[in-house]
Amino acid sequence: MDKPLLETTDITLSFGATRALAGITLQVAAGETVAIMGPSGSGKSTLLNCLSGVLVPDTGTVYMHGQPISRFSDKDRSHLRLNRFGFVFQDGQLIPELPARENVALPLMLTGTPRSTAFLTADGTLGRLGIGDLAGRLPGNMSGGQAQRVAIARALAGNPEVIFADEPTGALDQASGHEVIQLLTTTVRMTGAALVLVTHDVNVARWCSRIIEIRDGIVHSDRRLDVKEAL
Ligand SMILES: Nc1ncnc2c1ncn2[C@@H]1O[C@H](COP(=O)(O)OP(=O)(O)OP(=O)(O)O)[C@@H](O)[C@H]1O
Numbered sequence: 001m002d003k004p005l006l007e008t009t010d011i012t013l014s015f016g017a018t019r020a021l022a023g024i025t026l027q028v029a030a031g032e033t034v035a036i037m038g039p040s041g042s043g044k045s046t047l048l049n050c051l052s053g054v055l056v057p058d059t060g061t062v063y064m065h066g067q068p069i070s071r072f073s074d075k076d077r078s079h080l081r082l083n084r085f086g087f088v089f090q091d092g093q094l095i096p097e098l099p100a101r102e103n104v105a106l107p108l109m110l111t112g113t114p115r116s117t118a119f120l121t122a123d124g125t126l127g128r129l130g131i132g133d134l135a136g137r138l139p140g141n142m143s144g145g146q147a148q149r150v151a152i153a154r155a156l157a158g159n160p161e162v163i164f165a166d167e168p169t170g171a172l173d174q175a176s177g178h179e180v181i182q183l184l185t186t187t188v189r190m191t192g193a194a195l196v197l198v199t200h201d202v203n204v205a206r207w208c209s210r211i212i213e214i215r216d217g218i219v220h221s222d223r224r225l226d227v228k229e230a231l
């Protein structure tokens with residue numbers, strides 16, 4: 001049998017006396033869209049950061065296709081994040097001095113793609129997401145929802161195997177949050193990548209194929225949903 005895309009085996013992580021993760025074992029398969037929910041401080045971001053190799057658990061291991069990525073060197077984990085993962089954060093984190101096209105192209109150039117190819121890919125990705133008209137626009141001249149769409153394009157442009165998103169709609173009003181989550185889940189599904197998304201909002205989580213609820217650093221529930229089709 002194929003190894004799961006991502007797997008954690010009883011991972012724990014403490015920050016000083018605070019036990020953020022108290023033993024989490026889970027698997028994520030390719031193509032799954034997973035929402036991580038739970039109260040503030042329950043360990044959601046810490047779990048996301050362990051899965052994406054930003055943090056290393058104190059005990060237990062994170063595997064990708066059976067490879068123990070949490071035991072890789074810092075350099076190899078950075079390489080993994082840049083080449084095989086995409087990230088979307090709450091506030092977009094676009095570079096304010098660069099227009100959308102260059103924001104999307106930058107991670108590609110960092111992995112060695114020539115500038116002209118990176119720009120073509122960036123334009124193609126923006127177009128695919130229906131925001132080609134934003135290519136030349138600076139982040140400061142975009143709405144929050146537009147900036148998040150550009151951030152999604154940036155996360156998708158390198159064809160990652162997993163997109164990690166921490167509260168990607170947290171700074172948006174309900175209507176634009178809804179549009180952004182719909183765009184994120186449908187485009188991720190089209191590419192066959194997996195999505196691991198942290199959210200407080202059940203209306204966001206219901207666009208995913210699975211909801212894992214974390215409480216006090218452990219998995220409280222883990223259920224699969226019928227996949228909602230975009231309207
Ligand atoms: N860098 C850090 N240093 C110290 N404590 C931390 C750090 N990061 C997280 N914690 C603590 O670990 C616990 C889990 O934090 P985490 O950020 O994973 O929670 P969360 O579920 O993402 O919360 P929220 O919904 O508020 O974002 C909390 O008690 C938090 O205060």
Ligand SMILES: [Mg+2]
Nearest residue numbers: 044045046198
């Ligand atoms: Mg958090």
